[in-house]
Amino acid sequence: MAVRAIHTLLLLCTMALLLTGLVSPSTAGLSLDTVRDFLTREEDTIVFSLIERAKYPLNRPAYAPLHFGAGASAGAEPGRNLNASFAELFIRESEAVQSKAGRYQNLQEIPFFAYRVPFTLAPPYNFTRDLYPAAALVNVNDTIWSMYFNELLPLLAKNGDDGNYAVTADADLNISSGAFKKDQLWQDRDALMKLLTYEAQEDVVKRRAEKKAIVFGKSITLDGPIQTGVNNSSLANFKVDPSVVYKLYDQWVIPLTKQVEIEYLLHRLD
Amino acid sequence: MAVRAIHTLLLLCTMALLLTGLVSPSTAGLSLDTVRDFLTREEDTIVFSLIERAKYPLNRPAYAPLHFGAGASAGAEPGRNLNASFAELFIRESEAVQSKAGRYQNLQEIPFFAYRVPFTLAPPYNFTRDLYPAAALVNVNDTIWSMYFNELLPLLAKNGDDGNYAVTADADLNISSGAFKKDQLWQDRDALMKLLTYEAQEDVVKRRAEKKAIVFGKSITLDGPIQTGVNNSSLANFKVDPSVVYKLYDQWVIPLTKQVEIEYLLHRLD
Numbered sequence: 344m345a346v347r348a349i350h351t352l353l354l355l356c357t358m359a360l361l362l363t364g365l366v367s368p369s370t371a372g373l374s375l376d377t378v379r380d381f382l383t384r385e386e387d388t389i390v391f392s393l394i395e396r397a398k399y400p401l402n403r404p405a406y407a408p409l410h411f412g413a414g415a416s417a418g419a420e421p422g423r424n425l426n427a428s429f430a431e432l433f434i435r436e437s438e439a440v441q442s443k444a445g446r447y448q449n450l451q452e453i454p455f456f457a458y459r460v461p462f463t464l465a466p467p468y469n470f471t472r473d474l475y476p477a478a479a480l481v482n483v484n485d486t487i488w489s490m491y492f493n494e495l496l497p498l499l500a501k502n503g504d505d506g507n508y509a510v511t512a513d514a515d516l517n518i519s520s521g522a523f524k525k526d527q528l529w530q531d532r533d534a535l536m537k538l539l540t541y542e543a544q545e546d547v548v549k550r551r552a553e554k555k556a557i558v559f560g561k562s563i564t565l566d567g568p569i570q571t572g573v574n575n576s577s578l579a580n581f582k583v584d585p586s587v588v589y590k591l592y593d594q595w596v597i598p599l600t601k602q603v604e605i606e607y608l609l610h611r612l613d
Numbered sequence: 614m615a616v617r618a619i620h621t622l623l624l625l626c627t628m629a630l631l632l633t634g635l636v637s638p639s640t641a642g643l644s645l646d647t648v649r650d651f652l653t654r655e656e657d658t659i660v661f662s663l664i665e666r667a668k669y670p671l672n673r674p675a676y677a678p679l680h681f682g683a684g685a686s687a688g689a690e691p692g693r694n695l696n697a698s699f700a701e702l703f704i705r706e707s708e709a710v711q712s713k714a715g716r717y718q719n720l721q722e723i724p725f726f727a728y729r730v731p732f733t734l735a736p737p738y739n740f741t742r743d744l745y746p747a748a749a750l751v752n753v754n755d756t757i758w759s760m761y762f763n764e765l766l767p768l769l770a771k772n773g774d775d776g777n778y779a780v781t782a783d784a785d786l787n788i789s790s791g792a793f794k795k796d797q798l799w800q801d802r803d804a805l806m807k808l809l810t811y812e813a814q815e816d817v818v819k820r821r822a823e824k825k826a827i828v829f830g831k832s833i834t835l836d837g838p839i840q841t842g843v844n845n846s847s848l849a850n851f852k853v854d855p856s857v858v859y860k861l862y863d864q865w866v867i868p869l870t871k872q873v874e875i876e877y878l879l880h881r882l883d
Contacts, residue, residue: 391661404736429735433714440706446779465699466674468776506738509716555833563825
């Protein structure tokens, strides 16, 4: 009921915005088909990045507080948390390089941490600003961070420690930043249209993401047929458990997407 | 004929090494099946990373000399090439973070550039040194760098410029470093056994890699069957051209793998 009420409210807001001409002119050329194609393609990226992370064990020391003190803080900004984990320090330093390289000049890309690194490395490019400025105020990073490290990662990675902490933290960053966060914000570009159609699509999106985990996650042999049904194979044959991918979309990606859309719309009404 | 002669030579060297007991004891527990499973899994990583790079256009400015001078060199080591491209500078700085995070403590991981960055960020881990020390002398980085940027990338990416230079250079680094280079060196762990069996496997490897590009690169829909034959679909439906993946394995991955194995064996004979 609550969800239905919010959708009704959003439908009203949407119609009001359309009527009052507040729709960004720059999104006019961005059709619903384009957005849908982009999102469908991003599902592949998410499933690929999940499969890649599942290649490595959990590597628990990468996520425990380091207590390294001065040794660990070389090159990082002052005042950061000395109780930070290796994964957090690694993501901070990787994002600082990305920031210097201009990645966050594109408004669809949001770092987990704010950087004061000058943007000096990349050739200049004029990104179109087809997100409303209010989009910058919508940020679910804390939720994504906590969800990923506390809930999704333990489902994704087997217990074990192979010492490849940099590679696994890089894979973590790819999942939560490269695919997941961009996925959220892009939808704001055409949020008004999306909102009217997304609910009916939800079941399709969840089941398609699960199917991608099955197809991309199977072992491919030259001779055998491609198995597409879950019943044909034991779960042990998949590189990542398809039900985890379903759960990711069902419990996190879709609800967070809605949250971002709602906050974005509310900011636009300010 | 030349290839045949080298294989005969290697077979003789291998037998000599086995007879003289020079086989590393630490590779004894690493069965051929384990190595083969690892390499087969790495094919997935390569195909995933190719598909991810193909999502973006060529982004030519990322590969042209920057001529940035002082502005670009902040934070990098002295003496680097001011004619470097953005991609090179980005890879240097990304690898420096990885180095600090201990990635290259694992001998299977080789950076393109040497770093004097202290290894301070990561929790300690005792990597087993089951590569012969001679492995450190075997390095085909220059060949991989030139092959990737000059030959493979133009086949992979469509013309165009969307300004996402940091993301595309990150995807470049994933292909050429994350998957491709590790693929080379791991084989040295069991190079002696591999050498005796790889040739018969070559055709299987090439065709399986191509099939993975077909399966992973198809658009997945909930209702439709999975198309596995090239004839069933036009090339335009694939996220990356399967023949490019075949060519990558046929012309570069397999020949370079052999080159590494040969050099590695020769170093061990020193």
